[in-house]
Amino acid sequence: MTLAGKTAIVTGSNSGIGLGVAHELARAGADVVINSFTDRDEDHALAAEIAAKHGVRVRYIAADMSDGDACRKLIAAAGDCDILVNNAGIQYVAGIDEFPVDKWNAILAINLSSAFHTTAVALPLMRAKGWGRVVNIASAHGLTASPYKSAYVAAKHGVVGLSKVTALETAGQGITCNAVCPGYVLTPLVEAQIPDQMKKHGMDRETVIKEVMLDRQPSRQFATTAQIGGTVAFLCSAAADQITGTTISVDGGWTAM
Numbered sequence: 001m002t003l004a005g006k007t008a009i010v011t012g013s014n015s016g017i018g019l020g021v022a023h024e025l026a027r028a029g030a031d032v033v034i035n036s037f038t039d040r041d042e043d044h045a046l047a048a049e050i051a052a053k054h055g056v057r058v059r060y061i062a063a064d065m066s067d068g069d070a071c072r073k074l075i076a077a078a079g080d081c082d083i084l085v086n087n088a089g090i091q092y093v094a095g096i097d098e099f100p101v102d103k104w105n106a107i108l109a110i111n112l113s114s115a116f117h118t119t120a121v122a123l124p125l126m127r128a129k130g131w132g133r134v135v136n137i138a139s140a141h142g143l144t145a146s147p148y149k150s151a152y153v154a155a156k157h158g159v160v161g162l163s164k165v166t167a168l169e170t171a172g173q174g175i176t177c178n179a180v181c182p183g184y185v186l187t188p189l190v191e192a193q194i195p196d197q198m199k200k201h202g203m204d205r206e207t208v209i210k211e212v213m214l215d216r217q218p219s220r221q222f223a224t225t226a227q228i229g230g231t232v233a234f235l236c237s238a239a240a241d242q243i244t245g246t247t248i249s250v251d252g253g254w255t256a257m
């Protein structure tokens with residue numbers, strides 16, 4: 001239980017990668033705050049479920065990561081923050097000349113600016129203890145581009161840049177900041193796209209995954225949420241004390257191409 005006694009806050013964690021990260025940090029012994037913008041019974045039940053599974057304290061705190069003040073209040077409401085995982089993110093796909101301005105603004109706010117706001121409030125708490133971890137969930141799209149994803153690619157490149165600056169401003173203070181760059185991860189969101197893709201391309205599940213969805217991922221295998229969570233847990237371990245200001249790709253070779 002390497003992270004016993006630490007409090008971790010994971011933004012956007014009532015599903016997908018964030019939920020996988022929450023489980024792995026709880027498995028490593030951290031108390032965890034999970035978050036999304038909803039405030040439903042099932043969100044709080046999810047926190048209770050993670051707590052019961054791993055024997056740690058888990059709370060659900062609702063906060064909308066598109067709102068800078070709400071981002072800052074999330075950290076304040078948690079009361080403590082040794083580990084901050086900025087994971088909340090959305091996607092929208094359209095050409096630049098047709099990209100809706102509200103979608104651009106929302107993607108920049110949720111995928112990039114939220115990490116600035118949460119980090120700003122979390123760093124003083126970490127400095128007071130002389131220990132901290134900031135892990136930003138970027139993407140292979142933080143290192144490479146694809147057409148029709150202007151806002152997402154811009155935001156994720158921004159997250160990588162913000163991670164480097166955070167690392168420089170905290171170097172030598174017991175605090176590290178890194179960006180994890182997943183390739184295609186099998187989340188409920190991605191799983192839901194498979195039937196449509198099968199229909200569109202007239203392919204079976206295996207073929208559409210390998211030939212269409214994972215055409216840029218040389219392993220032709222999805223990464224899993226547990227693998228992303230495990231990478232975050234590693235970055236929170238003592239072995240990673242001198243890993244800061246860098247990116248770790250979990251992308252089956254995507255960015256080696």
Ligand code: NAD
Pocket residue numbers: 011012013014015016017018035036037063064065066087088089090110111137138139140181182183184185186187188189190
């Ligand atoms: P997901 O849709 O399953 O999870 C996104 C999470 O963010 C959800 O919990 C959602 O409730 C939350 N969220 C959305 N808007 C929010 C808001 N305004 N305030 C608070 N929470 C909000 O998607 P995912 O695939 O798990 O994505 C998680 C992160 O991983 C994102 O930053 C995404 O860009 C990144 N990522 C995903 C993949 C992939 O293949 N799935 C690959 C690379 C990077």
